[in-house]
Amino acid sequence: QVQLVESGGGVVQSGGSLTLFCENSGRTFGNYDMGWFRQTPGKEREFVAAITWSRDYRNYADSVKGRFTISRGNARRPALLQMNSLKPEDTAVYSCAAGRNSASMYADDYAHWGQGTQVTVSL
Numbered sequence: 767q768v769q770l771v772e773s774g775g776g777v778v779q780s781g782g783s784l785t786l787f788c789e790n791s792g793r794t795f796g797n798y799d800m801g802w803f804r805q806t807p808g809k810e811r812e813f814v815a816a817i818t819w820s821r822d823y824r825n826y827a828d829s830v831k832g833r834f835t836i837s838r839g840n841a842r843r844p845a846l847l848q849m850n851s852l853k854p855e856d857t858a859v860y861s862c863a864a865g866r867n868s869a870s871m872y873a874d875d876y877a878h879w880g881q882g883t884q885v886t887v888s889l
Contacts (some may be wrong), residue, residue, distance in 0.1 A: 775883030790864030
């Protein structure tokens with residue numbers, strides 16, 4: 767059973783950094799690929815980054831390349847997202863997701879989702 771919970775969100779000034787954590791509060795965790803998505807009110811969910819369970823492939827949205835880094839932890843904390851040089855347009859609710867999909871950028875390829883954590887970047 768996979769139950770994902772995000773943490774690490776908050777308010778940061780433009781140019782600042784935050785690290786988001788995705789934890790599994792369920793009993794087990796298989797060989798899932800992990801992804802991060804974000805969403806703002808009135809907009810569709812947007813792909814941010816993904817990583818395969820073997821760590822051999824990372825996939826990033828063009829808007830975050832060079833600024834964000836996705837990494838894997840262990841079964842209890844399967845994914846992290848290091849966000850640097852944050853911009854106001856990065857403000858959103860960030861959610862982590864797990865699936866078996868080769869680090870897909872498509873939300874439908876993920877079976878398990880967290881509730882999300884708010885990131886707000888001020889000017």
